[in-house]
Amino acid sequence: MKGSITKRGSSYSVRVDIGKDHNGRRIQKSKSGFRTKRDAQEYLNQLWMDTQRRELSEEPFDQFVEKWFHTFYRRNVAETTAGNRWYLIQKHLVTYFGQTQLNHITARMLDEFYNEKLDEGLSTKTVRELHNLLNSVLSQAVKWSLLENNPVLVATPPKVRSKESTPWNQAQTEQFLQAIQGKPDETFFILAIFTGMRKGELLGLKWNDINLVKGKIHLRRSVARVKGKGLIVKDLKTKKSKRQISISPYVVKVLTEHRQVQGREKSQFFGYREEGIVFPTNKGMYKDPNNILRTFNRYIEKAEVPKITIHDLRHLHATLMLESGVNPKIVAERLGHSRVGVTLDLYSHVSSDIQEEAAIRFEEAFFQ
Structure with missing residues (x-):
């Protein structure tokens, strides 16, 4: 983008080439009445930044997400996580949004995307994971001044329906x-x-x-x-x-x-x-x-x-331990959970039975 500042009498004016029309003719923008040359220069700089942002936000989604993933995202997650996320990006996000310009992605488009994926048979958990990936991608576009706002923040992803695990009982084990x-x-x-x-x-x-x-x-x-x-x-x-x-x-x-x-x-x-x-x-x-x-x-x-699943054997271990009265904190430590609350949330069906037993034990101790 080319621009010039000219002094006209006691004020300054700015003239800028902001591109070409469909016939190849130059498009110019001008403004006058700046009291100082510094004011004119600040206007010129802002105009250049706005034009640059507009051009960048027109970058196709597939190009931007690849750049975002390889230059930013994969360095901040485990290798296995990066591999799994890249598979989801390629299979679902790139195939859907493809050449769509970043600044053309709307909340309505995102909601239609979520619904389409649910219709394809994806679980609410997977669709929510795709929503989180989109949020990371477009949030970074905002941080890099390529977008004014992140449309994901006003989209409506599905609520995750929790699937309660039903491991084998002791006889089946x-x-x-x-x-x-x-x-x-x-x-x-x-x-x-x-x-x-x-x-x-x-x-x-x-x-x-x-x-x-x-x-x-x-x-x-x-x-x-x-x-x-x-x-x-x-x-x-x-x-x-x-x-x-x-x-x-x-x-x-x-x-x-x-x-x-x-x-x-x-x-x-x-x-x-x-x-x-x-x-x-x-x-x-x-x-x-x-x-x-x-x-x-x-x-x-x-x-x-x-x-x-093999992972259900892990649930089996936790369930049997909790049912046998092992302290949930010990169970959490064995499983490698970040905090005991994660364990209690995952095995709420067991912890409710533990609460009932605790209430009975308290009553027996109180009235002895």
Whole structure:
């Protein structure tokens, strides 16, 4: 953008080229009557900034979101989170908004987008996640002075409908364990049920993380599959997730036997590489989480128990502990929750029973 300041008598005037029309002719804007040259220069600077902002806000959504993701967002989140978010952006946001200019995205357009995704069968939780991503994208556009306002702030995303987990009861759990007795990965699922560890945390375990004498497991890393990058091993970062949990004598016995069997079998596998992994492949490397998921689904069919996810074994562990009267704070520490309130919110159906039992105990103690 070209501009000039001219003195006319006792005042100053500004003339600016602000672009070209559809015929290629220059479009000029002028204003006069400025008392000082400084006033004229400030007007010229503001006009330049407004023109620049207008041009930038016309940038297509797909170009901006890619720039935002790779130069800003991915540096501030875990690698697995970045991979999952980029998949959502490509599959849902880019395919919908595409070449739409940033300044043409409205709250009405966003509400139509949410409704369309619900009609496609996406859960309210996923649509809300897309809403949060859009909010991050367009909030950054505002911070970078590319937009005046963020339309996401006045849009109406769906409320998340909580899906209450229904883990197996004790009889079903025993039925499952009996069905997989002696099977490969039996120890993995016993540990999942008896510790409440996440799938990735279990797959990331090494023998030097486990003290079988003291009955302690130190959680230090997790294994995950990231789209476009394959299998990655990441260190647990937060104080709550990087934790120590106690294991029972039964689990110590199971792990001891597992280590003995592993020691005998690894010599039979050609090309086995000793990495000290508790649940390795036949090559001694970390197992793929997707493979353990397929094994779990196969075992569920064999055991003829209701279909649940591996993550539900974590819920099973928490539920049984709370029902047996374990302090919720201890349960939260074992699960690696950031605060005990998260645990109580997730297992409100159990905590209400605990409250009833506490009320009865108080009454009995009071009237003794």
